[in-house]
Amino acid sequence: MTSPEQLPTPRGRRRPAGIAEPLRAAGQRRRRLGDAGAYLVLLVGAVLTLGPFVLSFMTAFKTPQQFASESSLAPPDPVTGENFARLFAEGGFVSPVVVTAQVVLVVVVGQLVFSIMAAFAFARLRFRGRDALFWLFLATLMVPQVVTVIPLYTMFTAVDARNTFWALVLPFVFGSPYAIFLLREYFRGIPADLIDAARIDGAGTWRILWLIVVPLSRPIIATLVIITVVTHWNNFMWPLIITTGPTWQTITVATAALQSQYNANWTLVMAATTVAMAPLLVVFALFQRHIVSSISLTGFR
Amino acid sequence: MTVPSLPRPSAAVRAGGRPRRRLRGDAPAAWALLAPSLAGILAFLVLPILVVVWLSLSRWDLLSPIRFVGLDNWVEVLTDGRLGHSLLVTVLFVLMVIPLQTALGLAMALLLSRGLPGSWFFRVVYVVPWICAPLALGVVWRWIFSPYGGALNALLGTDVEWLSDPDLALPVVAAVSIWSQVGYTTLFFMAGLAGIPTQVLEAAALDGAGAWSTFWRIKLPLLGPTTFFVLVTGVIASFQAFDQIYALTPNGGPQGATDVIATRIYLEAFQGGFNLGGASVMALVLFAVLVVVTLLQQRFFAGRVTYDLS
Numbered sequence: 001m002t003s004p005e006q007l008p009t010p011r012g013r014r015r016p017a018g019i020a021e022p023l024r025a026a027g028q029r030r031r032r033l034g035d036a037g038a039y040l041v042l043l044v045g046a047v048l049t050l051g052p053f054v055l056s057f058m059t060a061f062k063t064p065q066q067f068a069s070e071s072s073l074a075p076p077d078p079v080t081g082e083n084f085a086r087l088f089a090e091g092g093f094v095s096p097v098v099v100t101a102q103v104v105l106v107v108v109v110g111q112l113v114f115s116i117m118a119a120f121a122f123a124r125l126r127f128r129g130r131d132a133l134f135w136l137f138l139a140t141l142m143v144p145q146v147v148t149v150i151p152l153y154t155m156f157t158a159v160d161a162r163n164t165f166w167a168l169v170l171p172f173v174f175g176s177p178y179a180i181f182l183l184r185e186y187f188r189g190i191p192a193d194l195i196d197a198a199r200i201d202g203a204g205t206w207r208i209l210w211l212i213v214v215p216l217s218r219p220i221i222a223t224l225v226i227i228t229v230v231t232h233w234n235n236f237m238w239p240l241i242i243t244t245g246p247t248w249q250t251i252t253v254a255t256a257a258l259q260s261q262y263n264a265n266w267t268l269v270m271a272a273t274t275v276a277m278a279p280l281l282v283v284f285a286l287f288q289r290h291i292v293s294s295i296s297l298t299g300f301r
Numbered sequence: 302m303t304v305p306s307l308p309r310p311s312a313a314v315r316a317g318g319r320p321r322r323r324l325r326g327d328a329p330a331a332w333a334l335l336a337p338s339l340a341g342i343l344a345f346l347v348l349p350i351l352v353v354v355w356l357s358l359s360r361w362d363l364l365s366p367i368r369f370v371g372l373d374n375w376v377e378v379l380t381d382g383r384l385g386h387s388l389l390v391t392v393l394f395v396l397m398v399i400p401l402q403t404a405l406g407l408a409m410a411l412l413l414s415r416g417l418p419g420s421w422f423f424r425v426v427y428v429v430p431w432i433c434a435p436l437a438l439g440v441v442w443r444w445i446f447s448p449y450g451g452a453l454n455a456l457l458g459t460d461v462e463w464l465s466d467p468d469l470a471l472p473v474v475a476a477v478s479i480w481s482q483v484g485y486t487t488l489f490f491m492a493g494l495a496g497i498p499t500q501v502l503e504a505a506a507l508d509g510a511g512a513w514s515t516f517w518r519i520k521l522p523l524l525g526p527t528t529f530f531v532l533v534t535g536v537i538a539s540f541q542a543f544d545q546i547y548a549l550t551p552n553g554g555p556q557g558a559t560d561v562i563a564t565r566i567y568l569e570a571f572q573g574g575f576n577l578g579g580a581s582v583m584a585l586v587l588f589a590v591l592v593v594v595t596l597l598q599q600r601f602f603a604g605r606v607t608y609d610l611s
Contacts, residue, residue, distance in 0.1 A: 035415065038417060041408075041409075041412055042417075042420075042423045045409060045423065045427065046423055046426045048480070049429060049480070049484065050426060052438075056441045056445075068450070073455050114337040117335070117337065118335050118337075118338040118339070121330075121331040125327040125331040125334070126327050127332070130331070133339075137342060140347065142592065143588070144537075144541050144587065146543065146562075146563045146566055146584055146587060147350070147353060147587065148346065148350070150353060150577055150581055151349035151350070151351075151581070153577075154356060154577065155349070170345070171341075171345040173341070174338050174341020174342070175337060175338030175341055177346075205327075205330040205334070230432060234433070234435065236435070236436040236547075237543055237544065241567070251434075252437065255434075259548070264447075264449055264450070266444045266450055269444065272437075273438075276434055276436075276437040277437050277438075280433060280434075283432075284429065291428070291432070292424060292428055295485065295488050
């Protein structure tokens, strides 16, 4: 009810109430019609957005028999967990979930700790070459992943570290230029007086960073945790290239492999995509307000 | 309590008054804090660029030792048409995705910014595809488009081979890409619209501007920076699109119809040919293309993005 478009119309302001009344009524009618149209379009958009999810979840809970005999739009009857049971037993989907969770955990912790350290140095310490070095960090944001995967593959082959846990995490664990950039912006906004006061009280750089700067930066750190979890849970190209066989497959790689192995077995494949998407959807449902506002805040893609 | 009034300022505070000493005083701590991320960036972002240049000048099939071959790969890749085809497919893909995605994002943002009750719900719903793995969504859509038990043919009562028809495959893949990114684009336009000062809109209303001219003459020009951001990041992301396209149409699609540059690089390097040298050339070409596109967009918008009302 407080949208800027619902301000009094200019005519209503200038003319006596008797003439303005019918005009205002006409305007309101138009607005109500416009609102109805807007709702209609928004609703169509929501159905188009959620439709594929609903259909795929439905399929994941159908028996293969029902899938084969009935329309694929029919709701599951009976509702069955057999696709998931088969996925975890025969499809070997336990390991990918565990591997992905481990990768995400290690990358999130490493990337945040190291990014926070670097961002603090860039934001709050003075040293020779700081600006040039910061530009180098920023410039690496321009490098597309497609360009680095081939040389990284070669490098990991050279040290015989292909298809290992370390190959999955090392390229990402030492911090991300993007996170460093965002954290630096945030740290610069922290009042210098606070930091100076801590210095006077005898706190060293390390303590100031973890006991004053980090607690004050909780919003941006929460945002980065979400972004990093999403990115690395969903990461596909690098794990696809650097792993072979089931041992270190991540959830996305396992889903792609399952899809090509059980080609027309869609109830099983939709169980796999459900497992791949569900954890993040739950996280999203819990923190949607924060997540939605942090996307537009950070420009993360 | 201000710093100078303290009876015994510590060494750090005194150094703060003299930038030169502070400069030296901070350096060891700064380098210690920077060491891990600097090492990571040098090893996993800078070194790979040098390696990819060197690989582009070498021949290697993952088995025999790497051999220096000069510009052979460059000549081969730039003359044999595969790269040209992939670049063409990629440009077509970008041209299908970007205008629609941007226009739809803007339209939805305008609808959501009417302040209707329940807008928040729609805003959240539209972001859902963004949170999910593009690979998983690609697999879901592959089922939807599947001619055997796929949802779309069941819905339409048709029998179309959406993904194996060379004429349909690329538009279909582009549609999925638009579907998964409109909500993300919408968020940015909403933020941009929220940033337009109400006084400006009120002034326009007082001057008798209708919704139509308010949009074209006020909102759209003031959204310049947002549009620029959305276009630059959108074009860069679409040029590198891989996961979804790989899930929908592995191996470049029917008759190479969806053989975008990222897929081509992957297939060239890791499937069939194991031609890492050729793939490296393509990767460097893509890199160059992205740099040029970014600079062009910057130049195009340089004269237009001048409204700063913040």
